[in-house]
Amino acid sequence: MTDAGPWTGSAWWEHLVRAVPLAGEVxxxxxxxxxxxxxxxALMTDGFVMELVSAQLVERVRAQDAAARDAMIALGAELEAGPPVVSEDVVSAYLIHVPSPDQQGGEIADGLGPRVRAALDQDRDHRNEPAVTAFLERLLRAVPALRPLADAERYGYHDEVLAHPFLGDVAERELALLTGGASLEIDDDWTEEDRAEALRLFTSDDPDPAAEVRAVLDLLEAELGADPDVDRLITTAFVEMLPYEDEPGTEIVGLLGPGLRAELAARRDA
Known part of the structure; x- marks a missing residue:
């Protein structure tokens, strides 16, 4: 794709642009x-660009753009017939935005060939470990204000909350509450829509927002050590998101209980 600017794509993309011109334009x-x-x-890999294309085309499909729908169906056909050099990352990047069969635009999923459809079904059949599901339920009961974050991370045929992205979002929200939103680094480049969504999900009207931070940290502290799947989730999705000394929100470290503090120290010392 010699006219793509700094990103040239692979030989497969060169073929794809000829087969699905709208994909190349997007x-x-x-x-x-x-x-x-x-x-x-350097981030502009085939998989990264495929996700950008899939996201944009599906957004147009939801706006009743027939050309975008046809392009998504054609992309699926190309992935089905594609040579072995088409990596699983590219297939996954395409599928992440494909609507489920019962959603608007579901005809895209219905039209997938057997190989790509099997990949979609395997991905969308996602289930959390039972202990993780129970942990998330306890967290949402203890801190109901987190429900919009959980709903934003629901995915798949079973409407499961994606545990790692959700708990990462929780960490981001608690930091924003402690910093009055400064840790979000919202600037003039943000669209009004993105700004409004960030404020909806990561800020609070509570007169004492730090109370939520304490409630979240208390529950995470109490959960440590009860189940290895939950421990891995807390440490990789929450603890590793905590700021260093020169970053906004570092005061959260002083609020950690001994278990969370030990996990943070272990990761910083590794």
Missing amino acids: ARSEVQAGLDAGLDA
Whole structure:
């Protein structure tokens, strides 16, 4: 794809652009927008660009764009017939935004070939470990204000909460509550829609927002040591998100209980 600017794509993408021209147009536009926004050109892998394309096309499908729907169906057909050099990352990047069969745009999923459809079904049949599901339920009962974050991370045929992204979002929210939103680093480049969504999910009207922070940390502290799956979730999705001394929200470290503090120290010392 010699006219794609800094991103040239693979030989497979060169074929794809000939087969599905709209995918090429969207790829060039999305890549240029990312570069203009400061994204590292090294991130522009086939899989990364495929996700950008899939996201944009599905957004157009939801706006009743028939050409975008046809392009998504054609992309699925190309992935089904594609040579072995088409990596699983590219297939997954395409599928992540494909609507489920019972959703608007579900005809895209219904039209997938057996190989790509099997990949979709395997991904969408996601289930958390039972202990993780129970932990998430306890967290949401203890801190109901986190439910919008959980709902934003629901996925798949069973409407499961994606545990790691959700708990990472929880860490981001608690830091935002402690810093009055400064840790979100919202600036003039954000769209009004993105700004409104960030404020909805990561801020609070509670007169004592630190009370939520304490409630979350108390529950996480109490949960440590009860189940290895939950421990891995807490340490990788929450503890590793905590700021260093020169970053906004570092005061949260002083609120950690001994178990969380030990986990943080172990990761910083590794």
